[in-house]
Amino acid sequence: MVVLPIRFERSPRLHAMLSETAYPAGTRVVVQGKRGPEVATVRGEGRDPQPQERYGAVLRAATPEDLTHWEDLHRAGEDLKWLLRARARQRGLPVKVVAVEFTLDESLVTVSYSADERIELTGLIGEVRAHTRARVNFAAVGPREQAQMIGTLGACGRENCSSTHLQDFAPVSIRMARDQQLPLNPEKLSGPCGRLLCCLQFEHTQYLDLLKDLPRKNARVCHEGSGACGKVTKLHPLAGTVDVATDQGLLQNVPAASLRRMTEAELKAQPDMGRGPRPAKPPRSTPS
Known part of the structure; x- marks a missing residue:
């Protein structure tokens, strides 16, 4: 027995399937999936099974009749x-x-749909049953799963990652964009989904x-070569440099390795830049 990496048509995720035969990569096979028998593709070399793991099953190599029926x-x-959309x-x-997908034995049809709110599907279920005797399963999918199943082009001009190689949808946060010094523009930071x-x-x-090797934004630093001090306004992690607005009104791009943080004494000696003295609070009036 050998464990083969199997990929279904509408997802790049690889599934470990137990097989009696070590089929080469690229072979179309019939597998027993969660929904029933389906046609999938072997996408790599086999490995030995592990006793603590659970696997699906490769039933056989797909015959020409299987492939014709699957098409x-x-x-x-x-x-x-398209009928259900209309x-x-x-x-x-x-x-x-x-998407609407049948199992190979036509015992189950799965209708994947996307909706922003809870809807009544009774009418659409009746439409499906009018065209097939298979059991009907409606499965809600999120925006990322929808892009994965349909396939779209990303801003890079290539097919989106979710439908080509991503195995899982890892959490993505706006903090990641901040750490990479990207402009916080929703249009540029959002994918097709x-x-x-x-x-x-x-x-x-x-x-x-x-x-880790760069000072934080707005930190007060001094340049060891020129002795000029100022505030960090922008970081350039890949170049290892930062932009510093000096106290003399200049904007300089300098290597982070040539900077040092200002000491407490130097910070206390700095004038209150641009704020001026605080206005005195008016005396509190006492009730007569």
């Missing part, structure tokens, strides 16, 4: 998808039908390592 089911699912518009339902770009996480750990 017919794919076309039937596409036709049913029926949803007629009924005024705020729902988008993302409308959520923060998944690729923000790829280099985040490297940026955190680079930021």
Whole structure:
């Protein structure tokens, strides 16, 4: 027995499947998935099974008849998808039908949909049952899963990461964009799905390592060469430099290694830059 990495059509995620035969990469096989028998593709070399792991099963290599039937089911699912989209518009339902997928034995049809609110699906279920005798399963998917299943182009001009290689949707936060010194523009930081770009996480750990050697933004520093002091206004982690607004009114880009933090004595000796003296508080009036 051997464990093979298997990929289904609408997701780049690899699933470990137990097989009696070590099929080479690229082989189309019939597997027993959670929904039933489906056609998938072997995407790598096999490995030995581990006793503590649970696996799906590779049933056999896909025959020409299997592949022809699978293509017919794919076309039937596409036709049913567009029909359900039309029926949803007629009924005024705020729902988008993302995909309709049959199992190879046609025992189950899964309708993946996206909706911003809870909706009544009874009418659409009846439409599906009017065209197939398979059991019907409606599955809600989020914006990232929708982009993964459909496939879109990212800002880089390539197919989005979620439908090409991402194995899991790791949490992405706006802090990652701040650490990478990116402009906090929602349009530039959001992917086709409308959520923060998944690729923000790829280099985040490297940026955190680079930021350890840089002073923080707004820190008061002095240049060891010229002796000029000022405030850090911007960080350039990849270049290892920072922009410093000096007390003389100049903006300089200097290597972070040539800077030192101002001492407490130097900070106390600095004038209160631009704020001026605080106004005296008016005396509190006492009730007569």
